[in-house]
Amino acid sequence: MQNGERPRAHAVYPGSFDPPTNGHLDVIVRAATIFPLVTVGVVVNPQKRNPFFTIDERDTMLRRITADYPNVRVAHFRGLLADFVRECKADVIVKGLRVVSDFESEMAFAHMNRALSNVDTMFLMADSAYSFVSSSLIKEVFQQGGDVSKYVPATVLELMATKRHAHGRK
Numbered sequence: 001m002q003n004g005e006r007p008r009a010h011a012v013y014p015g016s017f018d019p020p021t022n023g024h025l026d027v028i029v030r031a032a033t034i035f036p037l038v039t040v041g042v043v044v045n046p047q048k049r050n051p052f053f054t055i056d057e058r059d060t061m062l063r064r065i066t067a068d069y070p071n072v073r074v075a076h077f078r079g080l081l082a083d084f085v086r087e088c089k090a091d092v093i094v095k096g097l098r099v100v101s102d103f104e105s106e107m108a109f110a111h112m113n114r115a116l117s118n119v120d121t122m123f124l125m126a127d128s129a130y131s132f133v134s135s136s137l138i139k140e141v142f143q144q145g146g147d148v149s150k151y152v153p154a155t156v157l158e159l160m161a162t163k164r165h166a167h168g169r170k
């Protein structure tokens with residue numbers, strides 16, 4: 001690299017995104033201002049038996065909410081994140097940290113992913129407005145009829161409502 005030249009880093013932001021929240025979107029947008037290319041990697045996780053959204057739905061929602069960011073792309077993967085990162089030829093993994101307790105498990109993941117792929121993990125602090133927002137909490141509140149409109153993008157809320165309607169609840 002020449003003096004003054006910026007490295008062209010490709011970042012992978014992995015997650016379940018069931019559903020994507022405003023907290024996720026905030027991290028994606030901030031990562032997209034730092035890295036020339038951000039791949040949002042949706043994990044196909046057979047261990048999570050009852051996902052609310054299918055992989056295709058999550059893919060569609062993520063594509064819609066990131067449509068204004070040409071350097072963000074969406075992909076999905078099975079198996080190890082370390083293998084996906086290598087396949088993408090990514091330079092860095094990005095994760096969001098909401099609270100200190102997130103760090104404990106994330107530190108172990110970061111060490112393991114680096115050992116497996118030689119790729120480092122960089123952390124962005126979640127915006128304090130979303131420090132308590134998680135996909136599982138959003139689903140729980142929504143399914144009990146609570147208002148989650150502040151915490152998910154409008155596109156996501158629409159699809160959640162459509163799915164609830166299809167399952168016979170108002």
Ligand code: PNS
Pocket residue numbers: 014015016017043079080081082108109110112113
């Ligand atoms: O949004 P989530 O569910 O917190 O995301 C978790 C994710 C997808 C980042 C994590 O489950 C993952 O990396 N899964 C892929 C399997 C893997 O690589 N496991 C070993 C991690 S060191």
